[in-house]
Amino acid sequence: SAVISQKPSRDICQRGTSLTIQCQVDSQVTMMFWYRQQPGQSLTLIATANQGSEATYESGFVIDKFPISRPNLTFSTLTVSNMSPEDSSIYLCSAAAGELFFGEGSRLTVL
Amino acid sequence: QKEVEQNSGPLSVPEGAIASLNCTYSDRVSQSFFWYRQYSGKSPELIMSIYSNGDKEDGRFTAQLNKASQYVSLLIRDSQPSDSATYLCAFSGGADGLTFGKGTHLIIQP
Numbered sequence: 001s002a003v004i005s006q007k008p009s010r011d012i013c014q015r016g017t018s019l020t021i022q023c024q025v026d027s028q029v030t031m032m033f034w035y036r037q038q039p040g041q042s043l044t045l046i047a048t049a050n051q052g053s054e055a056t057y058e059s060g061f062v063i064d065k066f067p068i069s070r071p072n073l074t075f076s077t078l079t080v081s082n083m084s085p086e087d088s089s090i091y092l093c094s095a096a097a098g099e100l101f102f103g104e105g106s107r108l109t110v111l
Numbered sequence: 112q113k114e115v116e117q118n119s120g121p122l123s124v125p126e127g128a129i130a131s132l133n134c135t136y137s138d139r140v141s142q143s144f145f146w147y148r149q150y151s152g153k154s155p156e157l158i159m160s161i162y163s164n165g166d167k168e169d170g171r172f173t174a175q176l177n178k179a180s181q182y183v184s185l186l187i188r189d190s191q192p193s194d195s196a197t198y199l200c201a202f203s204g205g206a207d208g209l210t211f212g213k214g215t216h217l218i219i220q221p
Contacts, residue, residue, distance in 0.1 A: 031208075033208040033209075035208070041213065042199060042211045042212060042213040042214050043155070043199070043209075043211040044211075045207075045208040045209070045210070048207060048208055056207075092154055092155075094208070099145065099157055099160055100145070100157070100201075100203075100208070100209055101157065102154040102155050102156075103154060104153070104154050105153075105154045
């Protein structure tokens with residue numbers, strides 16, 4: 001298993017600003033993923049964070065809006081850029097350590 | 112496009128009874144299947160994984176997989192009020208992230 005720490009756990013942001021979410025895993029993992037969970041909905045994969053290369057984005061998500069860094073095998077960041085109220089959601093970091101484990105999530109509210 | 116279908120519920124089950132949660136998936140090459148439990152306001156917690164046809168038991172939980180029918184289920188025996196949560200079915204076909212269903216909201220009635 002893996003223990004995943006995410007911060008911030010929640011934040012209230014102003015429209016047009018950007019926020020970076022950090023994700024730290026307690027062990028080295030090859031695969032890290034970022035998901036979004038909108039209110040009352042299931043999880044939607046945003047991108048796969050690849051160590052040493054650009055992230056791989058799912059349909060509907062672009063690098064300019066959700067830039068991702070993966071500087072090493074235990075850490076990743078997701079930035080939500082130029083936020084609008086539609087970006088209000090829970091953002092979840094996950095890591096594949098045998099199976100897929102999740103951080104506690106970052107609940108963003110955009111006013 | 113990969114899809115996972117689940118009945119959103121709510122599914123209401125008396126305490127002590129068996130709760131049966133079902134899931135169908137669209138991708139025939141899927142190899143790995145998972146059940147996650149999510150309490151309100153919390154992140155998903157892995158409770159079962161299953162990779163081959165048949166049943167897999169872990170305590171009060173039994174996962175059942177039928178790849179020919181593209182169907183996976185989760186049985187919870189002796190249901191407890193603490194089992195009340197949303198149960199997410201997910202599958203993986205390879206190195207990409209999991210595809211999740213919308214989840215079934217389970218309510219265990221005392």
